[in-house]
């Protein structure tokens with residue numbers, strides 16, 4: 001404990017103090033038209049590794065299993081979810097709040113890009129404004145009944161990361177990596193931050209792990225040997241998935257038809273783990 005302790009643990013910089021108390025996160029209420037049962041954050045320690053693509057695919061796979069699914073695009077300054085799903089309709093609102101957009105298969109989507117006059121307008125907001133927007137998406141959108149909400153997080157472990165974990169009742173995170181050693185190390189930062197906030201890490205997706213040659217069928221490890229299994233073992237992550245580098249991803253994202261991609265069961269283990277984590281959370285609440 002610091003020599004002159006003010007008992008203000010939240011503002012104290014002394015590490016390793018045995019008397020530190022961590023304030024329980026006070027999650028925000030949603031509006032009366034929302035009943036969001038489970039929230040899964042999709043994170044990556046680094047930009048451009050395919051986090052938004054994985055968010056879209058996880059949401060689509062969960063939707064295909066018959067669950068009601070929504071995506072909150074918390075990547076406020078680099079929002080790409082509406083484009084992936086071909087959603088560009090103007091949002092409507094009523095006395096209760098903003099109505100989310102809906103994808104072709106019925107996934108609800110809320111993103112700052114749906115509020116801009118033009119999709120290519122930049123969003124150069126400072127951290128607190130970004131955090132405020134995410135809170136508004138949670139509180140002021142008429143989400144309705146949602147079994148699983150996926151939150152596409154901004155890359156890295158910024159203050160927005162903390163906002164989401166402190167304001168939304170996140171059940172677990174899925175972390176996305178590409179197979180470079182540095183990226184794997186960065187995954188560790190996101191995992192450790194989530195754990196320090198007592199949020200379980202339910203899965204690791206190693207994206208762009210290989211490229212399969214159309215002609216000979218051989219798998220080429222363009223970014224080096226896959227290391228998802230090793231990283232998952234190191235951080236005790238229960239489910240691992242591997243996705244190839246596939247031009248069809250980029251094409252379907254460009255066409256706004258990400259839901260049409262067939263992942264051929266590659267994400268089943270992670271989807272199962274998300275459902276198991278949600279069931280455990282429900283049981284603990286009862």
Ligand SMILES: Nc1ncnc2c1ncn2[C@@H]1O[C@H](COP(=O)(O)OP(=O)(O)OP(=O)(O)O)[C@@H](O)[C@H]1O
Pocket residue numbers: 044046047048049050051052053054075078080154155207208243244245246247248249250253
């Ligand atoms: N496995 C893949 N095969 C081919 N293209 C991919 C793959 N994964 C992602 N991409 C493409 O790479 C680009 C970046 O992907 P994405 O936007 O999902 O990354 P991100 O991690 O969310 O980026 P940021 O953190 O900057 O938002 C997109 O154009 C996407 O279509």
